Amino acid sequence: MDDSARFVAQHVATLPKSGIRDFFAIVSKMKDAVSLGIGEPDFVTPFHIREAAMAALEKGRTSYTDNRGTLALREEISRYVARNYGPEYNPEDEILVTVGVSEALDALLRATLNPGDKVLYHEPCYVSYAPSVTLCHATPVPIRTVSSDQFALDPAALRAAWQPGCKVLVLNFPTNPTGGTANRAKLEEIAKFAIEKDLLVASDEIYSELTFDGDHVSIASLPGMRERTVFLHGFSKAFAMTGFRIGYACGPAGVIDGMLKIHQYGIMCASIISQEAAVEALKNGRESMLHMRDKYRERRDFIVRRFNELGLPCHLPRGAFYAFPNITGTGLDSMTFASQLLAAQKVAMVPGTAFGAAGAGFCRASFSTSYERIHEAGERIARFLDTLPARK
Amino acid sequence: MNNVLKLLLEGEPLDTAQIGKILNLGAEAVDRELAGLRAQGILLGMRAVLNPSYEAERRVRAVIEIKIRTEGTGGFDGIAERISQFEQVESCYLMSGGYDLLVVVTADNLYKVAGFVHERLARIEGVQGTSTHFFLRAYKKDGFVITDEGTRRDQPSVSP
Numbered sequence: 001m002d003d004s005a006r007f008v009a010q011h012v013a014t015l016p017k018s019g020i021r022d023f024f025a026i027v028s029k030m031k032d033a034v035s036l037g038i039g040e041p042d043f044v045t046p047f048h049i050r051e052a053a054m055a056a057l058e059k060g061r062t063s064y065t066d067n068r069g070t071l072a073l074r075e076e077i078s079r080y081v082a083r084n085y086g087p088e089y090n091p092e093d094e095i096l097v098t099v100g101v102s103e104a105l106d107a108l109l110r111a112t113l114n115p116g117d118k119v120l121y122h123e124p125c126y127v128s129y130a131p132s133v134t135l136c137h138a139t140p141v142p143i144r145t146v147s148s149d150q151f152a153l154d155p156a157a158l159r160a161a162w163q164p165g166c167k168v169l170v171l172n173f174p175t176n177p178t179g180g181t182a183n184r185a186k187l188e189e190i191a192k193f194a195i196e197k198d199l200l201v202a203s204d205e206i207y208s209e210l211t212f213d214g215d216h217v218s219i220a221s222l223p224g225m226r227e228r229t230v231f232l233h234g235f236s237k238a239f240a241m242t243g244f245r246i247g248y249a250c251g252p253a254g255v256i257d258g259m260l261k262i263h264q265y266g267i268m269c270a271s272i273i274s275q276e277a278a279v280e281a282l283k284n285g286r287e288s289m290l291h292m293r294d295k296y297r298e299r300r301d302f303i304v305r306r307f308n309e310l311g312l313p314c315h316l317p318r319g320a321f322y323a324f325p326n327i328t329g330t331g332l333d334s335m336t337f338a339s340q341l342l343a344a345q346k347v348a349m350v351p352g353t354a355f356g357a358a359g360a361g362f363c364r365a366s367f368s369t370s371y372e373r374i375h376e377a378g379e380r381i382a383r384f385l386d387t388l389p390a391r392k
Numbered sequence: 393m394n395n396v397l398k399l400l401l402e403g404e405p406l407d408t409a410q411i412g413k414i415l416n417l418g419a420e421a422v423d424r425e426l427a428g429l430r431a432q433g434i435l436l437g438m439r440a441v442l443n444p445s446y447e448a449e450r451r452v453r454a455v456i457e458i459k460i461r462t463e464g465t466g467g468f469d470g471i472a473e474r475i476s477q478f479e480q481v482e483s484c485y486l487m488s489g490g491y492d493l494l495v496v497v498t499a500d501n502l503y504k505v506a507g508f509v510h511e512r513l514a515r516i517e518g519v520q521g522t523s524t525h526f527f528l529r530a531y532k533k534d535g536f537v538i539t540d541e542g543t544r545r546d547q548p549s550v551s552p
Contacts (some may be wrong), residue, residue, distance in 0.1 A: 023550050027549045038548070126552065127429075128552070348408075371399070371414050375413060378413070
């Protein structure tokens with residue numbers, strides 16, 4: 001009998017498993033399911049980037065690198081961030097290359113949180129935020145965002161959620177799963193509040209290139225924010241490089257040094273092969289990135305229109321590649337809706353509650369997939385809705 | 393570019409009803425667009441793209457480089473248009489460089505291609521010489537990379 005679970009630490013044992021895992025287990029066993037549940041680009045990594053990884057192998061570039069990442073990559077990151085987001089970071093000591101943004105955020109939280117500290121973040125949000133905080137023996141403090149506001153973070157809600165002991169504010173615009181974005185005016189108010197309360201801001205901008213309407217503004221570029229913001233970014237979404245597992249953090253040297261300690265003992269360094277590919281992506285990947293962004297925007301317009309036609313009200317996400325329709329009109333909760341839809345019509349959407357309590361009443365549908373699949377999913381959802389008592 | 397045309401060129405297998413829904417047009421409007429594109433001579437037709445290895449078991453394909461003498465003949469256009477009439481000819485282009493016309497032909501077997509070259513092409517007034525190359529294996533066709541296994545095999549069907 002395996003009773004090894006008794007060895008697992010209490011704060012890990014009580015940590016809930018990701019709601020997505022259970023759902024994945026069901027979908028993966030189902031044949032001909034149409035999945036709108038995939039949280040990654042539908043595109044294969046552009047070939048010139050893959051070729052850079054192959055060239056690294058050919059040249060025998062298979063060693064460890066500097067814990068911070070190769071200087072060549074950090075220099076490219078520095079240029080890219082300055083050009084596209086504004087703030088300038090010194091490649092020597094203000095940039096850390098990580099294994100995806102997930103590792104960067106984890107290292108940042110572990111480097112900064114003492115037991116009992118509190119972390120503000122807006123919900124619905126990416127699945128790892130609250131658990132990563134809990135793993136630091138700290139307390140997650142969610143701030144609810146709402147569809148009427150297109151899931152932007154309302155500065156008043158931030159102010160209301162704040163409590164003594166809050167040390168870090170995690171932002172993610174555009175947001176997974178809602179596509180919420182923050183305009184300059186809102187960010188300025190948030191920045192003012194962060195300064196007033198002496199908060200460190202962790203800004204996860206992994207979807208920033210995939211902003212469809214308006215310009216993306218990084219909070220790190222606002223006055224007084226560079227010294228209290230860690231800008232987190234990576235290659236997975238914009239350059240379709242999820243499997244390369246490569247991300248980075250840019251911030252003031254003191255915090256980056258703290259993160260570096262955790263990174264050097266826990267990870268050592270990101271894969272050199274991925275780092276070489278990342279250099280190529282930053283140097284020459286813009287054209288393919290823009291091409292992919294156009295495709296996402298076209299699919300977004302289609303899927304959002306379909307949900308609204310089907311009577312599942314859906315705001316127009318301004319970024320990322322997720323639609324987040326409201327399913328409360330069906331009389332079902334998110335989990336029941338997603339499970340019944342999957343069982344009856346083999347369409348997979350992720351229940352909004354997988355992204356926190358504020359996701360109740362919504363489901364996430366990725367439009368990073370083919371027109372054919374989005375079209376087919378729409379037909380199947382229509383058939384499913386016809387069978388619901390609340391809709392007859 | 394015309395939105396209907398753009399969608400067709402992406403290569404997804406969509407019928408006019410699906411295209412109508414995607415572009416919020418309705419199937420009739422898509423049919424009208426397609427008819428318009430045909431009438432303008434922009435859209436010549438629509439064809440399935442087959443895996444060349446499937447075709448190769450049934451047909452051979454060759455590319456023929458043709459050198460042409462234009463004096464006393466109908467010029468490039470006259471000869472090219474004549475060659476294009478043969479049903480074996482899949483495509484025909486006027487080229488810059490060491491030869492003049494590039495012709496892609498398909499036939500049931502190698503001998504039929506050979507017959508086409510010496511009985512048909514070589515007898516055309518103005519054809520000075522030909523050089524025939526057979527296709528052995530395809531790696532990419534019409535934008536589709538031909539691989540043995542899908543690239544997304546291990547992709548989870550649901551991910552955060």
